[in-house]
Amino acid sequence: MDLDLAQVRAFVRAAEELHFGRVAGTLGVSQQVLSKRIARLEFLLGVALFDRDGRGVRLAEGGARFLLPARQALAAADAAVAAAVGGRRPLRVDVWGHLYAPMRTLAQVAEEAGDLALGHGRDLASVSAALLSGDIDAAFGRVHPPLHAGLAHRLVRLEPVDAVLSVGHPLAAEPALRPERLRGSVLWAPGALDRLDFLHRFAERFGIRERATSVNLGLAHFLAEVARDARGFALLPADVPLPDIPGLRSVPLVEPTPLYAWSLLWRAGGGHPGLDGLAAACAARAGRLRWLEYDPARDWLPEPPTGTARAGPG
Structure with missing residues (x-):
């Protein structure tokens, strides 16, 4: 047959x-x-x-x-x-986690990585399915359990997360905040929290009981809703540029500082020859900019970095 x-x-x-x-x-x-x-x-x-x-x-x-x-x-x-x-086909890479703008990080290594064809996946489950079926060669975003046994990944970047609050929020004038001080506030999420692993883990760890859900129509729409809620806040990586929306303030989180983990993900057991170049470019940039610094006495991660990365290409 x-x-x-x-x-x-x-x-x-x-x-x-x-x-x-x-x-x-x-x-x-x-x-x-x-x-x-x-x-x-x-x-x-x-x-x-x-x-x-x-x-x-x-x-x-x-x-x-x-x-x-x-x-x-x-x-x-x-x-x-x-x-x-041969080597003529570009490396097909999908990113996910649109609200946290993964392309910011990937753009910094793209020139060193060779010929890339970039796309957008909906979430970890959708890009995992695309990898397993061979529709894409690699993916870039936050990896969290459970992960299919046929996939492998490498930690690329640990990024500090800030709280973004309405200027009317009682804590908006603080120079920095400990995460537990947000317990009386409302955590805004761009979708159901059970599908957003990092936000779900943060809420559980720091006792944030009140949550509000927005339709994910992009960062500007999402943060405009946060700006209208004097008790609300959102979480964003510290270097994500805020849209030009009046009434917002970004406040660093400390003691501990939450870190958002970006990883490179691929199908185990072989792949496109350009995958080694992309992994090497990520590792070189991480070394120069100290992207993988982590102190458990100072920082918080849902999963420790030693358990996040597997042996991979490069």
């Missing part, structure tokens, strides 16, 4: 997301086309890959058996394409 890689890719993405509508969108096809590809693959294999009912879809026993070799088949196909075109 000759497998159709478009059908295999549709199956792998659907197995990872378990949501045909979302997968159809990321593949640029209609849900009907996606369903037909998977149905055709099931017909050719003579095996049900998914169980479908009124509550949605889940992997069937045959699908669970097929998933790992299907991923390997896609990876082999991608490797064959890369070998055929």
Whole structure:
């Protein structure tokens, strides 16, 4: 049997997301086309890959058996394409965490890293799926558990986080703040907190019980809502330029200083030859600018840096 890689890719993405509508969108096809590809693959294999009912879809026993070799088949196909075109294809890198502007950091190493093709993923789950299916070569953002066993990562930067408050907030005039002093304030988030791991961990660690959710329409829209709330605050890396919005003040957080961890993420077991160059450029910049300094007596991280990075390229 000759497998159709478009059908295999549709199956792998659907197995990872378990949501045909979302997968159809990321593949640029209609849900009907996606369903037909998977149905055709099931017909050719003579095996049900998914169980479908009124509550949605889940992997069937045959699908669970097929998933790992299907991923390997896609990876082999991608490797064959890369070998055929040689070094001409750019390294495809997605970033995620739009509100924290990951492109600020990646832009600082892009010239040293060679030819990059940059895109945007929705979140860690979506870029992980894209890496595993071979749609991208690497990704850049905050990595947190649980992470798929087929992926590897390297810590690139630890960035101090400030509190951004309305000028009407009772603490807005302070030169610096300890995080626990924000307990009586409202933490603003650009989405559901259970999907924003860093903000969720910060709220739990420092006892922030009141939360408010905004629609993520970009940094300016988000901070305009914060500016209107005299009890509200948001968290942003210290060097993110604030939009020109009246009524905002950025205050450093100390004792401890929260650090936001940026990592380079890739599929384990091989990849694009440009990945080594990107990892080396990140490491060189981190060394020159002391991006990886961490003192547990002074700083706070949801996960210690010694447990964050795995051995990787470069």
